[in-house]
Every structure is written in C-alpha cells, then in structure tokens.
Amino acid sequence: MKQYVFTFLLTATVTLVLSWAIWQLSMRYKLYPGIRERDVHTTPTPRLGGIAMFLAVMAVLAVSKANDFFASVWAEPQTVYAIMAASLLIVLVGVADDLWDLDWMIKLGAQFLAAGIIAGWGQLQIFSLPIGGLTVVSGWVSFTLTVFAIVIVMNAVNFIDGLDGLVAGVCLIANGVFFVYSYLLLREFATSNFSLATIIAAALAGACVGFLPMNWSPAKLFMGDAGALLLGLLMATSAIAITGAL
Numbered sequence: 001m002k003q004y005v006f007t008f009l010l011t012a013t014v015t016l017v018l019s020w021a022i023w024q025l026s027m028r029y030k031l032y033p034g035i036r037e038r039d040v041h042t043t044p045t046p047r048l049g050g051i052a053m054f055l056a057v058m059a060v061l062a063v064s065k066a067n068d069f070f071a072s073v074w075a076e077p078q079t080v081y082a083i084m085a086a087s088l089l090i091v092l093v094g095v096a097d098d099l100w101d102l103d104w105m106i107k108l109g110a111q112f113l114a115a116g117i118i119a120g121w122g123q124l125q126i127f128s129l130p131i132g133g134l135t136v137v138s139g140w141v142s143f144t145l146t147v148f149a150i151v152i153v154m155n156a157v158n159f160i161d162g163l164d165g166l167v168a169g170v171c172l173i174a175n176g177v178f179f180v181y182s183y184l185l186l187r188e189f190a191t192s193n194f195s196l197a198t199i200i201a202a203a204l205a206g207a208c209v210g211f212l213p214m215n216w217s218p219a220k221l222f223m224g225d226a227g228a229l230l231l232g233l234l235m236a237t238s239a240i241a242i243t244g245a246l
Contacts, residue, residue, distance in 0.1 A: 007206065011059075011202070011206030014060075015210025019052040022221065023049075027046065032044045046221050047222040049214065053207040053210075053211055079196065080196070082124075089117070090110060090226070091229075111150075125143060150232075154233050165212055171208050195242065201238050204231060
C-alpha cells in the first residue's frame with residue numbers, strides 16, 4: 001500500500017506544480033480561446049490543464065519501471081507503451097481542439113485510433129461478458145467491443161465537463177473507489193497486490209487531487225478536452241486491465 005500512496009502523492013504534486021506553470025504560461029502568451037455563448041465563465045480561462053495531468057501520469061508510469069514492486073506491471077512492456085502512445089495521441093488532439101476547435105469527425109477518429117492502439121498493440125481487450133454465465137467472445141468481437149467501450153467512456157467523461165471542479169471531483173471519487181475495489185480483488189484472488197489497473201487508478205486519483213486547486217470555483221485553469229478524454233481513456237483502460245490481472 002505504501003507504494004500506491006507514494007504514487008498518489010507523486011502524481012498529485014507533479015500535477016499541481018505543472019498546472020500552476022501551465023496557467024502562468026497560458027496567461028502570459030494568451031493561450032486561451034475566446035468566451036463562447038454557452039460558457040459559464042466570464043473571463044478568458046486557459047484549457048490546457050490536461051497537459052499537466054498527462055505529463056504527471058506518464059512520469060509516474062515511467063518511474064514505476066525502475067520500482068521492483070511494479071515489476072508485474074512491466075511484465076508486458078508493450079501494453080504500457082501502447083497506453084502511453086494512445087494517451088499522447090488523445091492529448092495532442094485534445095489540445096488542438098481546445099485551442100482551435102477541431103471538427104468533431106477528427107476528434108472521434110482520434111478516439112477510435114487511440115482505443116485501437118490499446119486494444120491492438122496493447123492487447124488489452126474484453127474477452128468475456130457475464131451474460132447468462134461467462135461468455136467468451138471471438139477475437140474480432142472482443143477487439144470491437146473494447147474499442148467502443150473505451151470511446152464511450154471517454155465521451156461520457158468529456159460530456160460532464162461543464163462546471164468548475166466537476167470532472168476532477170467525479171473522477172477522483174470514481175478512481176478512489178475503483179482503486180479500493182481492484183486492490184481488494186487482487187489481495188483476494190491474485191498472487192500480487194500490484195497491477196496495471198491499480199497503479200493507473202492511484203495515478204489518476206492523484207492527478208485529480210493535484211488539479212483541483214487550480215480548477216476549484218472560480219477556476220483559473222480548465223483541463224479541456226485533453227484532460228477529460230485522457231481521464232476517460234485511462235479509466236476505461238484500467239477497468240479492462242483488471243480482468244487480466246486475476
């Protein structure tokens with residue numbers, strides 16, 4: 001548990017420091033869009049907080065490689081690299097949309113591509129469904145189901161991003177509860193208390209805590225599509241990953 005507490009605190013600290021730095025840079029160089037009619041805020045506010053969350057989570061994953069306690073997480077390194085690559089793609093597209101308002105088809109295409117990277121290269125897939133018992137599905141059905149599940153979760157998280165601190169607060173609670181669930185599940189049924197699902201959940205909870213001080217009403221910084229889509233991507237990934245850790 002100490003390793004997860006360290007992961008949580010490290011991610012929170014790095015996210016807070018980077019969020020403050022990005023806010024300063026964004027205000028200095030006016031890296032924020034104009035206020036739209038549907039916006040609640042009345043003053044220009046940067047939407048690049050997702051960059052801080054991304055860098056913090058990626059840094060924690062990189063640090064975990066040198067930690068023997070997380071050796072099981074890196075047992076299949078291509079899975080972690082696929083998650084990193086998919087996260088980078090979705091953050092780059094999210095930042096571009098936060099700055100220049102991309103066409104929705106481009107964003108949706110990037111979401112499917114990111115999900116495909118995780119399901120294909122990362123080989124993290126939904127292999128069974130508890131429908132009338134345990135039903136094992138075919139390879140293509142598993143891949144397709146995984147991709148759509150990830151995309152749906154990404155958009156579900158992004159759709160609630162409308163009020164100060166809402167997404168960060170909801171995802172903090174969700175990842176905190178999921179971390180406890182996955183940790184207890186591993187202790188009961190697995191040979192190790194460490195898994196990709198638990199470290200991602202701990203890191204995401206830390207990222208949300210670190211971002212909240214900048215996003216609390218009145219918000220100085222928004223996470224934007226980059227942050228919301230990243231949270232959705234990694235939350236879906238961690239939920240799928242726990243099925244392969246038992």
